[in-house]
Amino acid sequence: MKSLFDKIVHDEIESRIHKLSDTSIPVWGKMEVSQMFHHCQFPLKIVLKKEDPELKPNFFAKLFFKKAMYNDKPWRKNLPTHPKLKVENPKDFNTEKESLLELITEFSNQRDQKEWDPHPVFGKFTYEQWGKMQYKHLDHHLQQFNV
Incomplete structure (x- = not known):
């Protein structure tokens, strides 16, 4: 699995x-591209402590889904999104794109930081797992738009 910490x-x-x-059209799902950009910012904002969506620890999620966050197995299409991470309102394409690119760079530039705070739902991730998880989420949604 690739890692967003890799340049x-x-x-x-x-x-x-x-x-x-x-005008990019999704292959699956309901989000427009600008909404997808906004949605993809959530995991980056959480790890960078820029946003607290008030997610609660979830033993079930930790037990059954944590490894799927960073392993090599692709996520299936149309996975349900946590209600607090859904984007239903229209968003500005350029604003959301720029914000996402800035967050990706900020996260990637912290590749020398080896210790990270726990994820609010899944708990502790290693350095490697954080990098893989961020890549996997972005890759999943970019595939959603066939890029």
């Missing part, structure tokens, strides 16, 4: 984002 992977993700336009 080459960071550049790849940015390149894929730049291939999208405000």
